Amino acid sequence: MQFLPEPPFDHAQPTRAAVLLINLGTPAAPTAAAVRPYLRQFLSDPRVVEIPALLWWPILPGVILTVRPRRSAAKYAAIWTPAGSPLKVNSEQQALLLRGWLGDRGLDIEVALAMRYGEPSVAKVLAQLQAKHVDRMLVVPMYPQYSATTTATAFDAVNAVLARTRNVPEVRWVKQFHDQRGYIEALKARVLDHWRKVGRAADEGGKLVISFHGVPRRTLDLGDPYHCQCQKTGRLLAEALRLEADQYVITFQSRFGRAEWLRPYTASVLRELGESGAKRVDVVCPGFVADCLETLEEIAIEGRQVFQRAGGGVFHYIAALNDTPAFIDALVHLVQANTHGWAIDLSTAHLRAQTAAATADRAQRRGASG
Numbered sequence: 001m002q003f004l005p006e007p008p009f010d011h012a013q014p015t016r017a018a019v020l021l022i023n024l025g026t027p028a029a030p031t032a033a034a035v036r037p038y039l040r041q042f043l044s045d046p047r048v049v050e051i052p053a054l055l056w057w058p059i060l061p062g063v064i065l066t067v068r069p070r071r072s073a074a075k076y077a078a079i080w081t082p083a084g085s086p087l088k089v090n091s092e093q094q095a096l097l098l099r100g101w102l103g104d105r106g107l108d109i110e111v112a113l114a115m116r117y118g119e120p121s122v123a124k125v126l127a128q129l130q131a132k133h134v135d136r137m138l139v140v141p142m143y144p145q146y147s148a149t150t151t152a153t154a155f156d157a158v159n160a161v162l163a164r165t166r167n168v169p170e171v172r173w174v175k176q177f178h179d180q181r182g183y184i185e186a187l188k189a190r191v192l193d194h195w196r197k198v199g200r201a202a203d204e205g206g207k208l209v210i211s212f213h214g215v216p217r218r219t220l221d222l223g224d225p226y227h228c229q230c231q232k233t234g235r236l237l238a239e240a241l242r243l244e245a246d247q248y249v250i251t252f253q254s255r256f257g258r259a260e261w262l263r264p265y266t267a268s269v270l271r272e273l274g275e276s277g278a279k280r281v282d283v284v285c286p287g288f289v290a291d292c293l294e295t296l297e298e299i300a301i302e303g304r305q306v307f308q309r310a311g312g313g314v315f316h317y318i319a320a321l322n323d324t325p326a327f328i329d330a331l332v333h334l335v336q337a338n339t340h341g342w343a344i345d346l347s348t349a350h351l352r353a354q355t356a357a358a359t360a361d362r363a364q365r366r367g368a369s370g
Contacts, residue, residue: 001163001164002164003164003165003166004127004161004164004165004166006130006166006167007130007131007133010133013133014133015133015134015135015136016108016109016110016132016133016134016135016136017108017109017110017134017135017136017137017138017339017342017344018109018110018111018112018129018132018134018136018137018138019098019102019109019110019111019112019137019138019140019335019339020112020113020114020125020126020129020137020138020139020140020158021091021094021095021098021111021112021113021114021140021142022113022114022115022116022122022139022140022141022142022154022157022158023087023091023113023115023116023141023142023290024042024087024115024116024117024150024292025038025042025087025115025116025117025118025119026038026076026085026087026088026115026118026292026293027039027072027073027076027085027118028118028119030073030074030076030077030080031073032069032070032072032073033069034073035068035069035072035073035076036065036069038117038118039064039065039068039069039072040060040061040065041117041118042117043060043064043065044060045117045153047148047149047152047153047156048149048153050216050218050219072293075293075297075298076293076297078297078301079293079296079297079301085292086290086291086292086293086296087290087291087292087293088115090290090291090292090320090322090323091113091115091142091290092113093322093323094113094142094289094290094322094323094327094328094331095111095112095113096111097323097328098111098328098331098332098335099111101328101329101331101332102332102335103346105332105336106345106346106347107335107336107339107344107345107346108344108345108346109335109339109344110129110132110134112125112128112129113125114126114157116153116154116157122154122157122158122160122161123157123160123161126158126161126162126165129169130165130167130169134169135167135169135170136169136170136172136339136342136344137169137170137171137172138171138172138173138174138335138338138339139154139155139158139171139172139173139174140174140331140334140335141154141155141174142289142290143176143287144176144177144178144180144183144229144233144286144287144289145176145178145212145226145229145230145233145287146175146176146178146225146226146229147215147219147224147226148219148224148226149215149219149224149226151175151176155173158171172338172339174334174338176229177330177334178229178230178232178233179229179232179233179236180330180333180334182326182327182329182330182331182333182334183327183330184233184236184237184240185240185326185330186321186324186326186327186329186330187233187237187240187284187286187321188237188240188241189324189326190284190318190319190320190321190324190326191208191237191241191282191284191318192241194282194316194318194319198316201247201280201281201282201316202243202244202247204279204280204314205278205279205280206278206279206280206281206282206313206314207246207247207248207249207273207278207281207282208238208241208243208247208248208249208281208282208283208284209248209249209251209266209269209270209273209281209282209283209284210233210234210237210238210248210249210250210251210284210285210286211250211251211252211253211266211283211284211285211299212230212233212234212250212251212252212253212262212285212286212287213252213253213254213285213287213288213294214252214253214254214255214261214262214265214266215227215252215261215262216259216260216261216262217259217260217261217262217263218259218260220262227262230250230252230262230287231250233286233287234248234250234286235250237284237286249264249269251264251265251266251269252264252265252266253265253266253267253285253294253298253299253303254294254298255267266283266299266303267302267303267306270283270303270306270307270310270312271306271307271310272310273307273310273312274306274307274308274309274310274311274312275310275311277311277312278307278312278313279312279313279314280312280313280314280315280316281307281312281314281315281316282316282317282318283299283303283315283316283317283318284318285299285320288320289320289321289322289327290320290321290322291319291320291322292320295317295319295320296317299317300317303315303317304317
């Protein structure tokens with residue numbers, strides 16, 4: 001195996017700790033040409049598509065990558081902003097604020113953002129952290145509910161780089177935060193803020209639809225805890241909002257292919273609510289901490305159409321957590337809980353620099369080059 005090059009070693013450079021946030025990713029532009037390589041990378045991941053390669057590989061470059069990029073590009077174009085992809089813009093803001101809030105708490109820790117598919121790639125960001133002499137790293141996939149199709153593949157990407165790294169940093173992993181108190185409180189605050197502006201859905205005879213990204217049903221049967229964690233998040237949020245059982249429903253969106261996925265399907269529930277004459281529905285998507293294609297286009301646009309064309313009344317999409325103070329605060333607490341024992345407080349940063357300088361002086365007097 002050929003290892004990746006190491007940055008020049010400097011005895012005088014103190015080592016640092018870092019938080020690596022990883023989200024799914026996005027094409028570089030809302031065009032078929034940009035979507036095609038992104039989809040190829042995404043749909044080539046065996047954790048995402050658990051179909052034997054002999055069956056999947058002949059299909060992927062044919063029908064899938066010929067037809068789907070054009071359709072997906074049109075969907076991306078409907079939500080694209082002057083600043084770029086909503087997912088990337090929101091994720092970058094989360095990383096920026098987290099870095100600032102950690103500093104305000106007296107913590108000297110780098111914060112970086114990588115995308116599992118597309119740019120900035122995990123490999124590129126890890127190289128940047130290595131150049132900053134990061135030797136302790138907390139990896140936080142931005143998926144509150146663990147799934148092999150999301151969280152585990154983010155871990156895979158990090159481990160693939162570390163397998164080729166000579167000087168491997170100490171790594172800690174956040175597997176999930178679906179029931180973290182701060183996360184639930186941030187969701188609650190987001191919904192209540194929406195209701196303060198437009199009133200509660202239940203007061204108008206409507207429901208709160210709590211929609212999570214779907215996965216094939218067989219993943220549950222094979223031992224993936226995702227379904228159970230979604231149910232727990234939904235239940236905790238409903239309890240925090242003091243909702244009765246008939247005032248909310250937990251659903252799953254983004255079904256792809258003909259196989260059975262986790263039920264009930266969000267689109268089917270919205271259609272049924274519309275056909276029943278529901279005067280209003282509010283939809284919140286707790287599994288997406290940053291607004292993206294699946295929230296802004298699939299729910300806010302397509303979901304609205306499904307509900308209202310079936311006879312439903314008012315439709316509201318409740319925005320993702322994005323850069324809300326309650327969510328950034330939840331991330332701060334998540335980082336603090338998982339970096340316990342690391343010397344990352346600003347009060348010791350100067351001492352670490354002095355120690356590094358002294359170490360460099362001793363090393364050079366003994367013949368070291370740097």
